[in-house]
Amino acid sequence: MKTHSQKINWIMDIILFVGFLLSFSTGLIGVNLHPWLGIVLGALAIHHLCAHWTWVRSVPQRLAAHDPVRDHLCWLVDAGLASGFALIIGSGLVLSIGNDDLWLDFHAATALMTLGLIVLKVGLHGRWIINTFSGLRPFRTQPGRTDDRPPGEHSRV
Secondary structure: OOOHHHHHHHHHHHHHHHHHHHHHOHHHHOOOHHHHHHHHHHHHHHHHHHHOHHHHHHHHHHOOOOOHHHHHHHHHHHHHHHHHHHHHHHHHHHHHHOOOHHHHHHHHHHHHHHHHHHHHHHHHOHHHHHHHHHOOOOOOOOOOOOOOOOOOOOOOO
16 A cells, blocks of 8 residues: 555545445435435545545646546546536435426436446546555465465464
């Protein structure tokens, strides 16, 4: 694990991802819990954006970096996600005032498009996700070792 903040970011990403998937399952979580989960996820998404604000501000310089096509794609996906979440939250708030089929359809369609962008983002950052996950273990077994004790720790016989 490179830094503690990467571990926190990874855990936050997993919470947002699982929460977003759960919010699709109103049959599982219930219609009454759905808006509350949406509010919590919206607050976490805003926190996530604020925590990465330095990255957001550095995007113009990064777009001319070593892999401009990938950087542009990542930026477009992130911009789409930010817009998608804003539209989901906004339409959800409108729905909390009064149930309208047009707003409900818009809310559902925006959520599905945002889910597609999430899948694309996971694909773009798959290597980071796997590397960070493998670093969550407190220690790694060295090649040739068959136990899970940290290197240098011996068993008492």
